[in-house]
Amino acid sequence: MRMLLLGQAESGKSTMLKNFQLHFAPKAFHTEVELWRPVIQLNLVRSVNVILNVLSSIHDTPVDAASRRASTRPLSPDGHRLLRMRLAPIRQVELSLNKALSAVPVEQPPASAGPATLLDGPYGPLDVCVRSGSEWKTRVQEQMLFPGRGAARGELVNAARILEACREDIIALWEDSSVQATLRTHGVQLQNQPGFFLDQAARVAAHDYTPTEEDILKARIRTTGVEEYRVEMETATEKGEAWTLYDVGGHRGQRAAWAPYFDDVNAIVFLCPIAGFDQVLSEDKSVNRLRDSMKLWKTICKSKALANAKFILLLNKCDILKAKLDSGVKFSDYVTVYEGGNTFEDVTSYLKRSFQIIHKEYSPRKRELHVHFTCAIDTSMMSVVLTSIREFIVMDTLKELTLV
Numbered sequence: 096m097r098m099l100l101l102g103q104a105e106s107g108k109s110t111m112l113k114n115f116q117l118h119f120a121p122k123a124f125h126t127e128v129e130l131w132r133p134v135i136q137l138n139l140v141r142s143v144n145v146i147l148n149v150l151s152s153i154h155d156t157p158v159d160a161a162s163r164r165a166s167t168r169p170l171s172p173d174g175h176r177l178l179r180m181r182l183a184p185i186r187q188v189e190l191s192l193n194k195a196l197s198a199v200p201v202e203q204p205p206a207s208a209g210p211a212t213l214l215d216g217p218y219g220p221l222d223v224c225v226r227s228g229s230e231w232k233t234r235v236q237e238q239m240l241f242p243g244r245g246a247a248r249g250e251l252v253n254a255a256r257i258l259e260a261c262r263e264d265i266i267a268l269w270e271d272s273s274v275q276a277t278l279r280t281h282g283v284q285l286q287n288q289p290g291f292f293l294d295q296a297a298r299v300a301a302h303d304y305t306p307t308e309e310d311i312l313k314a315r316i317r318t319t320g321v322e323e324y325r326v327e328m329e330t331a332t333e334k335g336e337a338w339t340l341y342d343v344g345g346h347r348g349q350r351a352a353w354a355p356y357f358d359d360v361n362a363i364v365f366l367c368p369i370a371g372f373d374q375v376l377s378e379d380k381s382v383n384r385l386r387d388s389m390k391l392w393k394t395i396c397k398s399k400a401l402a403n404a405k406f407i408l409l410l411n412k413c414d415i416l417k418a419k420l421d422s423g424v425k426f427s428d429y430v431t432v433y434e435g436g437n438t439f440e441d442v443t444s445y446l447k448r449s450f451q452i453i454h455k456e457y458s459p460r461k462r463e464l465h466v467h468f469t470c471a472i473d474t475s476m477m478s479v480v481l482t483s484i485r486e487f488i489v490m491d492t493l494k495e496l497t498l499v
């Protein structure tokens with residue numbers, strides 16, 4: 096069985112892959128748990144450094160007396176200055192973890208993408224970008240076994256030691272109400288960013304930290320190119336079988352690499368992060384995320400190379416969509432043709448219908464479509480969804496084999 100995961104950046108493709116491994120190959124998944132520690136710690140320190148950047152941009156920019164009087168900027172409280180000083184080594188932790196993971200710099204969005212935000216800041220966006228495939232896992236494993244060897248000698252140990260020493264200050268920084276207020280004023284919403292672990296800093300920064308399943312699903316690494324994973328199934332019905340999954344990079348610059356993988360796949364899983372209705376693409380800030388996803392869906396539905404593949408659509412990030420609607424964000428402010436209510440039920444049934452219509456209209460031939468509403472970081476929900484997806488793919492493929 097060959098399955099292709101498609102969708103825009105941050106739609107949840109790699110998270111779906113992790114769920115697949117967890118559900119069908121749990122033993123293999125659990126042997127790799129420790130390897131995720133530096134990735135999650137890097138996610139955490141990136142967020143800390145974003146906050147430090149925001150505080151520096153406020154307190155360190157020289158201002159003349161007149162503009163200081165006119166300014167509404169808060170003066171630097173001594174507490175902030177002290178915390179910033181004590182957390183200065185966190186920059187070194189980011190460098191060490193980058194080195195240990197062989198992380199490559201994430202390219203800054205082009206000027207045409209729109210004005211840079213603080214999240215694009217001088218220390219790069221929050222995304223962690225490592226060399227493709229499982230190469231990073233091999234590197235981390237080697238360093239865990241032989242910490243004194245190689246180019247990244249001692250970096251993991253150093254990073255963990257400094258992080259532990261800064262643990263209380265990281266917690267104090269995140270819990271400080273004036274820091275929270277400053278972030279709000281500057282429109283920096285770290286809670287909604289992928290790879291957010293600040294609320295778990297006490298655990299993640301501890302020297303004996305072991306990632307949980309949930310941490311691994313929440314960890315963020317940007318995929319580059321197309322990564323091939325062979326999953327040896329461990330569950331009763333498929334034991335011994337191997338499924339091949341292709342996980343693609345969803346950024347616009349990565350999408351040209353998808354087409355060669357269209358021939359010969361049994362199924363595609365397309366993920367649309369429906370919570371992105373009020374967001375724009377990081378690579379082009381003039382494009383709404385939901386609109387981009389629908390356009391991409393149309394292209395995928397039209398593809399002749401995929402005409403015989405089973406189609407599965409995951410309307411993902413339902414948890415964030417619900418929280419946004421409940422907090423009063425109006426769906427119709429962003430999707431102006433929408434005339435329904437602002438409830439989760441109304442919005443999701445409108446979205447499902449819209450995707451189904453595109454599929455029906457643009458598919459080269461009549462084809463069944465399986466749709467699920469998902470929260471890819473919820474393992475129990477994903478376990479039910481994966482069981483249903485497997486049945487859909489396997490049963491239909493068996494039917495075809497019998498007919499042949």
Ligand SMILES: Nc1nc2c(ncn2[C@@H]2O[C@H](COP(=O)(O)OP(=O)(O)OP(=O)(O)O)[C@@H](O)[C@H]2O)c(=O)[nH]1
Nearest residue numbers: 105106107108109110289290313318345412470471
């Ligand atoms: N709250 C929430 N977070 C999710 C959900 N699905 C994925 N995420 C998080 O969103 C982030 C992005 O998910 P990824 O799986 O890395 O996205 P991707 O589609 O592989 O992105 P690229 O590799 O850039 O193409 C990760 O930090 C995930 O943990 C969801 O349903 N709810």
Ligand SMILES: [Mg+2]
Nearest residue numbers: 108109317318
């Ligand atoms: Mg990915």
